[in-house]
Amino acid sequence: MSPEVTGGTFKRDGNASYPATISGLRLDKYDVTVGRFRSFINAGSSAWSPATGSGKHSHLNGGRGLLNSGTGGGYETGWQSSWTTNLAKDRMRWTANLDCQKGWQTWQPTTGNDTLPINCVDWYEAYAFCIWDGGFLPSEAEFNYAFMGGSDENTYPWGDTAPGANASLTVYNCYYPRESGAGDCVGVQNIAPVGTVPAGNGVWGQSDLDGEVYEWLLDWYDSPYSTSFCNNCADTADTRARTRLLRGGSFYSAAYLLASSRYDNPPTSREPYFGFRCARTP
Numbered sequence: 001m002s003p004e005v006t007g008g009t010f011k012r013d014g015n016a017s018y019p020a021t022i023s024g025l026r027l028d029k030y031d032v033t034v035g036r037f038r039s040f041i042n043a044g045s046s047a048w049s050p051a052t053g054s055g056k057h058s059h060l061n062g063g064r065g066l067l068n069s070g071t072g073g074g075y076e077t078g079w080q081s082s083w084t085t086n087l088a089k090d091r092m093r094w095t096a097n098l099d100c101q102k103g104w105q106t107w108q109p110t111t112g113n114d115t116l117p118i119n120c121v122d123w124y125e126a127y128a129f130c131i132w133d134g135g136f137l138p139s140e141a142e143f144n145y146a147f148m149g150g151s152d153e154n155t156y157p158w159g160d161t162a163p164g165a166n167a168s169l170t171v172y173n174c175y176y177p178r179e180s181g182a183g184d185c186v187g188v189q190n191i192a193p194v195g196t197v198p199a200g201n202g203v204w205g206q207s208d209l210d211g212e213v214y215e216w217l218l219d220w221y222d223s224p225y226s227t228s229f230c231n232n233c234a235d236t237a238d239t240r241a242r243t244r245l246l247r248g249g250s251f252y253s254a255a256y257l258l259a260s261s262r263y264d265n266p267p268t269s270r271e272p273y274f275g276f277r278c279a280r281t282p
Contacts, residue, residue, distance in 0.1 A: 038108075038114075057076065117275040
């Protein structure tokens with residue numbers, strides 16, 4: 001299920017210095033789950049790799065995709081053949097990769113945890129899955145737009161009301177499921193099945209845009225933004241040692257919950273609070 005996000009113009013992070021225009025797209029209602037990711041691996045992902053150039057926003061700019069806002073200009077490149085070395089070649093390696101922290105990883109190789117978000121994935125695995133699944137990774141601007149409700153420019157996906165000391169609006173700070181207080185972190189038990197908190201859904205119906213897991217996005221990280229105005233753009237220029245963007249809060253902490261929060265890590269990073277969702281053509 002991928003509800004359509006109506007395009008428009010908004011202020012990224014609510015900051016008038018960084019306006020952006022976004023064309024319509026479909027954004028998956030849920031984070032990618034363990035069950036969906038297992039289907040990807042079971043389908044023979046160890047013998048498969050994305051085609052060079054795949055994964056672009058092919059509905060934009062005559063198939064060229066998003067405008068590159070980073071150094072050099074041009075458009076997004078899509079998958080690069082050199083990235084394929086970052087994908088596991090057998091089920092044993094996939095399981096080892098996804099077992100990033102005992103007691104906290106959601107991955108189960110045969111059965112179980114099917115409705116929990118897959119975690120411990122790196123950026124390359126997230127991008128490859130979305131290509132395999134017929135979509136692409138959303139850009140930072142697209143995710144921020146959906147998170148803020150477009151021109152509504154909300155502080156949180158559900159509005160401007162801050163979440164309380166519970167999991168009634170978002171799965172964060174280890175309040176789920178016991179809601180006995182922050183810091184009550186025991187592991188995978190603190191991660192909810194996707195869509196558990198519908199009161200926190202965004203304007204277009206997406207669940208868990210905030211909390212649950214930080215979500216990998218297409219862009220390289222630049223601070224401040226690599227361009228002041230963004231018209232269907234993303235920073236896709238790999239010009240130096242850099243980090244990739246993640247957004248949205250996580251089940252583990254109270255940090256990075258705001259629309260203005262930006263988080264970054266090397267694309268090979270994998271943590272129990274890293275996940276993703278895919279976007280698709282409108």
